[in-house]
Amino acid sequence: MSETDVVTVRGLRKSYGARAVVDGLDLDVKAGEIVGLVGANGAGKTTTVECVQGLRRPDAGTLRVLSFDPVAQPERVRALVGSQLQSSALPDRLRVGEAVRLFGGRNGDELLEQFGLAERRRSAFASLSGGERQRLFLVLALVNGPRLVILDELTQGLDPAARRNVWAAVDQLRADGTAVLLVTHELDEAERLCDRVVAMRAGRVLDAGPPRDLVARHGGAVRICFTLPADMMSRLGPDQLEALPGVDDVSYQAGALTIRGGRAAIAHVGAALVSAGWVPPDLSVQMPSLEDALVGLLERAGTGPARDTTTEHELIGAFR
């Protein structure tokens, strides 16, 4: 384990009764890295982070968090980890300022200010809106200056402005060298924030890597759509467009063209349009997103078994 290794998980297994929730999972998080755990409900994401925090005892596997074993030394681990948990609460009558002092032993004025809670310092937890509660949990996760931050459904219930504010704070954590383990269903959030994304299904890693790489592998084609007047068909017809580099497929229906292909197709189709003297007013380009990649990946995985974990470990290592 090197100095930059913050989380190292090998062969993690956890079952609830007969149901295996985490099944041989490997995971690495380095200092200053944001790693996202994504997958459908029941994929084992939350159980994984609970094991990392020492809140659940794994059935098998080895875990190291900042050189400590969360099973044998849970309190050493938790002292270095800040977490914002899914489905947890504070005492109803505990005030915001009291919560920060209780969890951090200090006032945390800067954090309260940063997350727009300074005015709510004397408000009871029960009186906070869902978004305010979420921001308070973030403040509590960060108040001790942790080396690893675990964020489970980070921006659930936040309005767009608050969401961007939270994203900026997470970016700052990375810049400060803090490791972040992000569990989320918001794939635009994972794409925007994460250095690496680990896609899970049925307690196993399906694929892992930087979001861009996952999109390239599983996201499917770029789609370019526009209408084409009949008098342009001789110069920009499907046959001509299909011959352009990067274009895989062209379909034409009722005057509307849809071109599928790689990223290179965007430039070549654009150049062809300009040289033909036609700039379509309804031109649109749809890039595949991480959501497209994950949906494709999970759909394919749904028809077959999750991949062997040894292979997954190599896969994770390959993208580091």
Next chain:
Amino acid sequence: MNTALVRLVRAELTLMTREPLTLTFVFIFPVVTMLIIGGAFGTKPDVAFDWVNPSHWYVASYLTVVIAATGLIMVPVHLASYRERGVLRRFAAAGFPRWSFAVAQLVTGLAAVATASAVLLAVAALTYGLPTVHHPAQTVIGFVLGALAFVSIGVLLGTVLPSARSAQAVGLVLFFPSFLLGAGGPPPYAMGPALRTVAGYLPLTRVTDAVRDSWLGVGTATGSLLVVAALAVAATALAVRRAGL
């Protein structure tokens, strides 16, 4: 001392003062019922009250109503509510040791008993007067061990019962028979044999006997003190084990 524990105890003590259930059952209910029942039988010593002033008999008895309200209602409802809503999980994830919460509940429960008892005695002093304490050491020992036993029972219930509602239901079912037969209801002399037998098996009756008999110098409190001591040891041991101390 562990700073996290100090912060937790301080927060829990603060929260206790804002909890309506605590204020109602631990601080208000014993005082109001003591004022009513304590005044119902006059002040003339009577055979039903071991030949002591009935008001004084109830003043000494009602200290243990505070203990029962704390241990059977306040602590279990509070703890079960925290478990149900994920508050304990939140604290555990933040690095508060598992045992710190049980210790905080124990300290808070004992503080509630001490404060509410002081309030009760202050009101009693102003209304019925405080009876002479015949055996101070035995009285204090009975009171402290009884409080420890019932707060531990409260921790135990709070860690077993799945929700605040179930804790409240079980707590009330345990509290009212204990209150009526073992501390604040009619004197044993006025009960039929069956009720007197049932009352004799209630833990609160033994705590009340230990405190009241030592305080008023009636009967022999030694047997009840031994039972209360055994109860305190057993309840605390079970609570410690259950809370993972």
